[in-house]
Amino acid sequence: MIRILAFLVAICAPWPALALSCAEPSIARGFHAASAAPQTFVVVRGQLSFDEGELPKGMTDPAPPKQTEIPARITGKSLSMAGFIHHFDREITLEVLCFGPWCGGAVDGMDVLAFVEKADGRYTMSIDPCGGFVFPNPSPDQISIIQQCFRGESCPLD
Template sequence: MTAPFASRIHLALAVLAAGIAQPASALSCLSPTVQTSFAAADDSDATYVMGVGRLTPVPGQRIPAAPDNPNHRVGYSLEATFEGHLATRNGFDHAYAGPVTVDVTCVAAWCGQIPVGAHLLFLERTAEGDRLTAGPCPRFALPSTPRNRSDALSCLARGCVAP
């Protein structure tokens, strides 16, 4: 009677060991909100502006080739053009088009990407120009929904606290 029980324990240990040896297959990110993104930008020493619009990569750039080991991916920067409107206290009413450097960051096998389509962006203003950090867990690029735009303007007018 002890032999089958011992066999099940060995089998369970073998399955557990096999599971531990496998690389992680998913990255779990908290879903960003306007409030958490605004708070992160507001708490930073950097200066940020909020914009609603689209980023278009500058033609002719190349994304670095993936390494042999997918867990060794590294970040890179791409140049893009932002076209849209920047936020003022009256709304997203300041038309703006200009260059943005998108800093794509990676965590192991997961990297961010340039946001596709209309987004609410938190652009960092630097001496070298506007920058967007695009990580695998996006914080500074949210879909441009009516709710997100309204929440962003509320945060700008009255401040907001991340939940």
């Protein structure tokens, strides 16, 4: 009996090492990271539209691509000093990143708060298995925090 128990412990011990560990998503951390990055970002709150069939398969594919680019659209408002007041309705590239078998994910029609990269007149929204710069179904607190950060007010890192 002890041998069986020892065997089960031995074969199960490596499983935690295979898990992906992500920090809890934070709007303030995202703001600080985007502000420190050399890229230009637009903060957008809106509805994401795309073909979910284009998403990488992740855990069901033994070797998903590291990056998948999907045509998408985001319709909503972009952030300014006065709040989310500027109409934003643009075709974007949804860049889905995979870390090993774990891939970022999204749902067609979901409400997002996102840091959308703007380069050469094109917009890209990146999402990784830990969320990246995309926050689904933002809460009123998250909206308030990003507005404070954007205005240069209190922007605590948690």
